Amino acid sequence: MSAPITGRRARRARRPRAVxxxxxxxxxxxxxxxxxxxxxxxLTVQYSFYDWNGIGASTWVGLDNYGRLITDSxxxxxxxxxxxxxxxxxxxxxxLGLFVAATIRSIAASRLATVxxxxxxxxxxxxxxxAGIMWSWLLSSTGLANELLSAVGLDSITRAWLGDFxxxxxxxxxxxxxxxxxxxxxxxxxxxxxIDPALYEAARLDGAGPVREFRxxxxxxxxxxxxxxxxxxxxxxxxxFDIVYISxxxxxxxxxxxxxxxxxxxxxxxxxxxxxxxxxxxxVLLVLAVVLPIQRxxxxxxx
Amino acid sequence: xxVKRREALIGRLLLVLLMAITVxxxxxxxxxxxxxxxxxxxxxxxxEHPQWGNFVDAFQAAKMGKLLxxxxxxxxxxxxxxxxxxxxxxxxxxxxxxxxxxIGFLIFVLGLTLPFEGIITxxxxxxxxxxxxxxxxxxxxxxxxxxxxFAVLWxxxxxxxxxxxxxxxxxxxxxxxxxxxxxxxxxxxxxxLSSLAILLFLWTWNQFxxxxxxxxxxxxxxxxxxxxAFQGQWGTxxxxxxxxxxxxxxxxxTVFLIFQRxxxxxxxxxxxxx
Numbered sequence: 001m002s003a004p005i006t007g008r009r010a011r012r013a014r015r016p017r018a019v020x021x022x023x024x025x026x027x028x029x030x031x032x033x034x035x036x037x038x039x040x041x042x043l044t045v046q047y048s049f050y051d052w053n054g055i056g057a058s059t060w061v062g063l064d065n066y067g068r069l070i071t072d073s074x075x076x077x078x079x080x081x082x083x084x085x086x087x088x089x090x091x092x093x094x095x096l097g098l099f100v101a102a103t104i105r106s107i108a109a110s111r112l113a114t115v116x117x118x119x120x121x122x123x124x125x126x127x128x129x130x131a132g133i134m135w136s137w138l139l140s141s142t143g144l145a146n147e148l149l150s151a152v153g154l155d156s157i158t159r160a161w162l163g164d165f166x167x168x169x170x171x172x173x174x175x176x177x178x179x180x181x182x183x184x185x186x187x188x189x190x191x192x193x194x195i196d197p198a199l200y201e202a203a204r205l206d207g208a209g210p211v212r213e214f215r216x217x218x219x220x221x222x223x224x225x226x227x228x229x230x231x232x233x234x235x236x237x238x239x240x241f242d243i244v245y246i247s248x249x250x251x252x253x254x255x256x257x258x259x260x261x262x263x264x265x266x267x268x269x270x271x272x273x274x275x276x277x278x279x280x281x282x283x284v285l286l287v288l289a290v291v292l293p294i295q296r297x298x299x300x301x302x303x
Numbered sequence: 304x305x306v307k308r309r310e311a312l313i314g315r316l317l318l319v320l321l322m323a324i325t326v327x328x329x330x331x332x333x334x335x336x337x338x339x340x341x342x343x344x345x346x347x348x349x350x351e352h353p354q355w356g357n358f359v360d361a362f363q364a365a366k367m368g369k370l371l372x373x374x375x376x377x378x379x380x381x382x383x384x385x386x387x388x389x390x391x392x393x394x395x396x397x398x399x400x401x402x403x404x405x406i407g408f409l410i411f412v413l414g415l416t417l418p419f420e421g422i423i424t425x426x427x428x429x430x431x432x433x434x435x436x437x438x439x440x441x442x443x444x445x446x447x448x449x450x451x452x453f454a455v456l457w458x459x460x461x462x463x464x465x466x467x468x469x470x471x472x473x474x475x476x477x478x479x480x481x482x483x484x485x486x487x488x489x490x491x492x493x494x495x496l497s498s499l500a501i502l503l504f505l506w507t508w509n510q511f512x513x514x515x516x517x518x519x520x521x522x523x524x525x526x527x528x529x530x531x532a533f534q535g536q537w538g539t540x541x542x543x544x545x546x547x548x549x550x551x552x553x554x555x556x557t558v559f560l561i562f563q564r565x566x567x568x569x570x571x572x573x574x575x576x577x
Contacts, residue, residue: 021480022401029392029451030407036426036448037414043425054428100321103314112318118560119322121567122329125559126552127509127527133534133548134328137335137541142343144331182325183570190571239418242511242527246534260420260512267424268516276424284421291416 041284047277054273065278074254075279078262079286081169082238085258088173089180089237094229096177097184098222102214105192120182128179132246135175136162139247162248168256175243180236184229191225192218227298231291238287259283336361336546343541354542361546364537369522370529371554373439374508377525380443381507382500385450389499390492392451393458394484398465408459414452419512430517441517442525446510450503457573461495462488498569501562508555526551 048065052058069075107113123131138144139161146158161171195217203213241260244250250257250265259279266276330347337353338344340360361367395401396408426445427436435441465488473483489496507525514528521532530551537544559566 019401019403022395022399022404023407025395025399025480025484026392026404026407028388029411029455032388032444032448033411033414033451034448036429036445037417037422037451038410040422040425040429041417043429044422047425096321100317104318106311107314107318112315116318116322117567118563119325121570122325122556122559124570125505125555125566127511127530127555129509129511129527129530129534130548130552131328133530133544134332137545138328138331142345144327144347147345147347178324178328181321185321186567187571235416235418239420241420245511246531260418263420263423264512264516267427273424280421280424283418287416287418 044277044280044284047273048281050274052273053271054267055271058274061274065274066282068275069278069282074257075262075275077254078257078259078279079282081256082240082258082286084169085173085176085237085240086234088170089176089240090230090233092173092177093180093184093233094226096181097188097229098219098226101185101188101192102218105189117186120185122182123179124183128242129246131175131179132243135171135178136247139171139174163252165252165255168248168252172240172244172247172256175247176236176240179243180233184233187229188222188225191222195221223298227294230294230298234290234294235287238283238290259286332545332549336542336549338542340543341540357542357546358550361537361543361550364543365529365533365547365550366522367550370524370526370551373523373529374526374554377439377442377446378504378507380439381446381450382503384443385447385454385503386496386500388447389451389454390458390489390496391484392455393460394462394488396455397459397462398470398488399480408455411452411455414449415456417449417452419449423512423516426513427516436517437519437523439518439523442510442513445513445517446507450506453573454499454503457499458492458495461492465491498565498572501566501569502573504558505555526554 049060049062050058051061051064104113104116140146141158141160141163145161149155149158159167161167199217200213203217208216239260240258241264244256244258244261245264248256250261260283263276263280263283266272266279327347334347334349335344336357337355338350338357339352339354340357344350392411396404396411430436430441430445435444469487470483473487478486509527510525511527511531514524515531518524518528521529524532530548533547533551534544537547
């Protein structure tokens with residue numbers, strides 16, 4: 001009669017303690033995360049419904065800020081710019097990374113491949129700000145890019161690439177591509193090294209060329225790695241700030257203005273805290289709307 | 304076999320080309336930094352009289368000694384705390400698995416894709432109200448919070464793979480949960496912890512947005528933030544700017560070259576998990 005009671009009592013006594021302990025271990029992380037991420041995130045949502053200059057009283061304006069976001073062509077253009085940057089930040093690094101990784105897989109054991117592993121990673125290690133400074137100089141009117149173009153007789157197209165309305169945004173994109181191409185190459189290379197070499201031998205014996213081999217073996221095996229590359233680079237494009245801030249400050253005109261930079265200007269120069277917050281909410285939702293489907297598409301069913 | 308040799312050749316050429324494109328900006332920066340201050344040197348030309356003194360000038364103009372100290376202080380504030388809190392929470396969610404741990408973990412995962420711009424505005428007012436604007440705490444405290452999703456996810460992934468038998472054996476020997484954590488699990492987590500430390504160091508050192516918004520004084524910022532201010536001040540003197548940019552790259556590049564293998568491995572793992 002007494003044994004089951006003590007058993008139950010012991011269990012009852014242990015479980016609350018385990019719960020209590022588990023949450024105690026998690027508490028410091030939760031406190032920091034809640035204070036410096038969740039609280040500001042909720043406040044961003046709250047601010048977005050107000051008109052506030054950051055100092056005086058705020059006025060409730062409902063969805064007006066969001067309305068302006070869609071109707072104000074200048075604000076809406078920042079979002080379009082971010083999507084254009086995806087082509088450069090994401091498209092080029094992933095495609096080039098696939099191509100380069102596939103072709104160097106065959107020479108993976110050579111010294112060249114080892115050196116490349118280190119060198120290609122350099123842009124990942126330096127601050128984006130430094131990348132911005134380097135490239136601003138390379139792409140300036142007297143910079144190396146124009147010198148090379150002149151050297152091959154293309155004087156006619158030389159210009160201040162970052163200062164020209166037509167080329168500024170692609171030029172910013174090139175900087176992003178430079179930063180991200182090495183990361184994608186190495187990620188994809190790591191994925192390729194996990195593919196069974198027997199598959200390639202079998203394909204060769206069946207008479208498959210490099211293109212066929214790439215499409216039938218390499219590409220399907222890399223679903224997950226490609227998913228990671230696309231996710232990381234798309235976030236980098238949508239949330240770009242450092243490179244644009246340093247290389248163009250959003251100019252000329254507004255031709256390279258991106259949401260991240262616009263939020264910064266609206267909140268801290270133009271004192272339109274409500275509008276900045278609405279754009280911030282839109283940016284967060286945009287990232288989720290783009291990234292979540294990619295995650296879903298590229299994850300295997302088993303996970 | 305001819306096909307194979309041609310493929311290999313194309314592969315090598317491509318690789319060399321890509322390496323050149325990666326390195327040329329660094330070389331251009333270096334060569335430009337050696338030209339006389341105030342000139343607009345052309346692309347890759349080696350100067351007649353290399354001005355090694357530019358590095359000294361930039362070192363002084365940028366107050367590099369102070370910047371190094373400041374960045375180091377910020378890293379020392381952010382990285383150990385993030386590692387500790389991330390490991391504790393990762394242990395709770397991955398190993399203790401108390402009731403409700405799934406929801407708790409999910410809330411952390413949600414923060415993974417959050418762009419810093421999404422919270423920077425209220426963060427400014429919050430830090431101001433805490434009286435921390437223009438101090439290093441304004442960078443340190445938010446960064447710890449912002450790194451939590453990644454740190455917790457990273458450490459949980461490690462603890463989830465630890466066999467339960469290990470803990471049971473320790474329990475039978477009479478270890479409390481706290482002892483189990485410190486004596487058994489933390490020593491086993493060292494590889495995961497050191498990779499995480501490398502990533503957090505790099506992300507802290509290179510943090511720009513928080514630094515320029517929350518700290519006015521460049522001497523209290525991270526390296527990247529200070530570089531932004533340096534560009535504002537010396538942006539017209541190209542050789543000096545290039546010298547300064549190079550100096551600011553030296554610390555991370557040195558750390559990278561020393562821990563190269565770990566770095567590459569950590570960054571690759573990092574992006575797969577993120």
